[in-house]
Amino acid sequence: MCVCCPALRSRSRQPVKRYKKLLAEIFPKSPDGNSNDRKVVKLCEYASKNPFRIPKIAKYLEERCYKELRSGNIKLVRIVAEAYNKLLCICKEQMAYFAVNLLNVVTELLDDSKQDTILITGCDTLTTFIYCQVDGTYTHNIENFVDKVCMLARKTGDEHQKRGLRASSLRCLSSMVWFMAEFSHIFADFEKIVHATLDNYETESQNEEDEEGRRHIIIGWMREEIETPKVWAQICIQRMVDLAKESTTMRRVLDPMFVYFDMRRQWVPQHGLGSIVLSDMSSFVENPGNLSYFGHQQLILAGVVRHLDHKNVAHDPQMKCHIVQTASCLARQVRSEAVISDMGFVSDLFRHLRKSFQAAAESVGEQELNVNAALQASIETCLLETIVDVRPLFDMMTITLENLSPVRVVARAALASLIILAHVISLASVSFHSQQVFPEALFIQLLKVMLHSDVEIRVGGHQIFCVLLIPSFAYARNDVFNHPRRWHSKSASTFSSITALLEKLRLEIYGTKMKQGNEEDDYQQLNKVEEEWKHGRSHKNSPNMHIISSIVDRTNGPASLNETDQMAQLLSALWIQINLPDNLPANIEAIAHSFCLALISCRLKNSNDNLVLRFFQLPLSIRKMTLDSNNGSLPPAYQRSLLVLSTAMVMFAAKLYHIAETHNLRNLLLESDVDPYIGISDDFQVYVKSEFEVKDYGSASDNEEALSTLVQLRDKANESDKIVLAILVESLSTITKLEAEDIAKQLSEGFVPDESFMFGPQSMLNMNHIQRAAHSKGSQSFDGEFSMNSLVEDDTMSISSVADISRFIPKVPASPSPSMSHIVSIGQLLESITGGEPVVGSVPSTNTWLALRLPPPALRQLPQSSSWLSCFRKI
Secondary structure, eight states: OOTTTTSSSSSSSSOOOHHHHHHHSSOOOSSSSSHHHHHHHHHHHHHHHHHHHHHHHHHHHHHHHHHHHHTOOOOHHHHHHHHHHHHHHSGGGGGGTTTTHHHHHHHHHHHSSSSSHHHHHHHHHHHHHTTTTTSSTTHHHHHHHHHHHHHHHHHOHHHHHHHHHHHHHHHHHHHHHHHHHHHOOOOOTTHHHHHHHTTTOOOOOOOOHHHHHHHHHHHHHSSSSOHHHHHHHHHHHHHHHOOOOHHHHHHHHHHHHHHHHHHHHHOOOTTTTHHHHHHHHOOOOTTTEEEEHHHHHHHHHHHHGGGGTTTTTTTOEEEEEEHHHHHHHHHHHHHHOOOOOOOHHHHHHHHHHHHHHHHHHHHSHHHHHHHHHHHHHHHHHHHHEEEEEEEHHHHHHHHHHHHOOSSHHHHHHHHHHHHHHHHHHHHHHHHTTOOSSOOOHHHHHHHHHHHOSSSSHHHHHHHHHHHHHHHHHOOOOOTTTTOOOOOTTTTOOOOHHHHHHHHHHHHHGGGGGOOOOHHHHHHHHHHHHHHHHHHHOOTTTTTTTHHHHHHHHHHOOOOOOHHHHHHHHHHHHHHHHOOOTTTTTTHHHHHHHHHHHHHHHHHHTOOOHHHHHHHHHHHHHOOOOOTTTOOOOOOOOHHHHHHHHHHHHHHHHHHHOSSOHHHHHHHHHOOOOOSSSSSEETTTTTOOOOOGGGGGOOOOOHHHHHHHHHHEEEEHHHHHHHHHHHHHHHHHHOOOOOHHHHHHHHHHSSSOOHHHHHTTTTTTOOOOHHHHHOOOOOOOOOOOOOGGGTTTTOTTTOOHGGGGGGGGGGGOOOSSOOOOOOOOHHHHHHHHHTTTTOOOOOOOHHHHHHHHHHHHHHHHTTTTOOOHHHHHEEE
């Protein structure tokens, strides 16, 4: 019997297995006792030396956790969690033996919603597990906890009780973001992590010292317990910045943030969360000296601008305005540390600016207009913050003008946005001020816009040219961003005063020593000047005309060949535009400003003598054309306005070149104020009078009155014009190196457009809408869509209509001046051929070949008869 007793066998005399004893020792004798940390460490060290025991140890701990949870023994549950944490630290290489048990325990802890202490324990255990990962083996298991942890991070209730739970949950979320960055895998529910983080982000404003201290805490994050949810939310954002290593992942991070800001209206810079979070993201990027640092910042800025196209804000101009203001803050922050090199988002801003002007033109309510105006101002400010290199912007402006829409509203909106962009360039660009030549491609497109069939678009082309030719102000870049001005392109009289621009030139040349008063006073004075011009008030007793002399005296250096060609082309464009019969007073004012600024530019550059004469020849030719009784192609009211324009041009040029008897010249050219719509100020600027309605301009009664005025002036013009010509010839013969006879001969001849302008690669004659404008009478706008039939006239049109472009080129003497080439019309050419002149075997003259280079639409208008065709074959 004793032999059969199991207790007497040799195996029963072995001691209790050590891991069971160690497991029993880690728990206190009583429920209120504390855990024995030393025994927990010994258990984990035993497990690391005996890995085959780990599964049994882990299984025991899991079952003990379930048991204590059912009993409500929170202390014992925390001991189990602590044991698992120690296993993770000491037995990291054997994690596969106990990972499943640990994850089961975490799941059980997070499903217990009775006590926050249990939930905190579960979050902390999961956090430790995540940080101990060395590969992506348990990615799916970790991802399954995202939804639960995010829900805990949003727990509401008593702030003091729930803040610990939210802080622990956010610690766990930050570890998840770290895991995603470490192993290059973004969870499917990443959007929930972002939203839970932002729910706990701070929104109160702080001073700079507090903010700097807060960022040091975040960047130098320590592992001890921090019971502040907002700090852990900031750590999560920092981890998200680390996650966004390139543009694709940056979009994955930013897009859910932007949606959060949209839904909760958090884009308001002063009170919203958007600017705070995005600004912190720019600050959290590590290694400020690294190129990737600035790349991250610019990716954030570009993402904000790109969000303007999101469906949530595409039709909400108020929210767009707030988003752009946030982008301005970010751009200012980026620019303070580096140069903004990525200019892609500038084109996006410009596109939205154009859409805003289009929406404003189509809006009907005052509130809608105000919102669009605020959006335009915000975009302008943002452009000022971002623009550094203007060369890509010139290309963008050129492409925009080249592809100008035939729809009136769209085209005018594009011009309005380009005007704003031109003002921004003139203020923000340092490199443009040193640029010696106007961008050639942009210059050509501006000339074409000046000859557009829509009168308002012509005005916009002149305004862009004026702003870019001589920028309005020359203050340092740091002072630009506090500039209070806004430019309104819808006003008819939106051009800067020549007086203000001359003041600007004085400041550029003499520097700060010559300034009177501070910069703020200068701004106020110049703003006052421009506001007066916007309301059509003249500048009597202008104080700055004397500055011209000192400016010219301080400048040296001849103009380049390219600059001379550009000015010659500009004068040709002005001449052609002057011959368009549908111009309004605003167009007259625009032409005058472009002429004056171009003349100032040429005067500063010491242009060649022939170009100087062309500047005087143009207004004299305009005067001769308006006083010609045989000129019936232009309405009398418009001829009267041209007479005022030519007088102002001559007077300004005479004053700029120090020609004596300037005021006597004015009395000789125009004794009184003859035009009720436009006038000449004391500094010889053309301005639109505000007291008369433009809609009455060119009416039957106005034309009748204008005709009477012109008849009276023609009787007195003959003798006075001879005196004016003599004064100009005498003065210009001393200014230039040309002989008095040559000067008199050229000034007496009619103005002829430049050959390269008319027939060169960028010929203005290739613009079909110019020809349509030449045929139009009183047309003040162009249709939304052009008919194809309007491009090609009927074949039976008379030959006089074919050569309508020739009226831009006045009749000239048989022996042209050596400085100019004259062009015969196609009608004159054909008349000479049919008149019996020999053509076979002869060589056509240069003028003949030039005349043949009419645009294809004009050639298609020729009658298709055998006699005409045979003439061309002979040529």
